């Protein structure tokens with residue numbers, strides 16, 4: 001078959017102090033996501049989706065927390081490297097679909113900027129990238145605003161077909 005699908009999931013804790021880096025965009029709110037890198041859960045979930053589609057390991061294997069070079073790293077760079085890795089194996093990204101689960105902030109005003117930033121890293125047009133925002137209806141740790149979760153799916157195709 002000439003196409004494959006991969007899924008990725010990520011979550012990070014919200015802490016005081018902005019801006020919030022999400023989907024390659026800096027959102028001007030007084031909150032941010034903690035993590036060894038810039039904490040961009042959207043970019044991380046998408047990186048795992050891309051790698052998973054090609055069965056090419058995962059983000060934790062390629063960019064370990066123990067590696068000082070990954071501290072504060074721009075997560076879009078990790079996504080670009082994942083795309084490069086699958087490209088070496090004869091795959092390119094076809095499209096990506098992302099669901100962000102966050103009680104706040106509202107993501108709608110930033111959605112198009114995220115699509116453009118992620119599309120650039122994925123090597124596709126912005127209309128091949130979907131971002132959907134959901135709340136958790138006030139339930140659990142997401143509902144209490146303790147963190148943000150993200151689920152991403154990516155489709156990849158053979159470069160030689």
Ligand SMILES: [Zn+2]
Nearest residue numbers: 010040041044
């Ligand atoms: Zn992460």
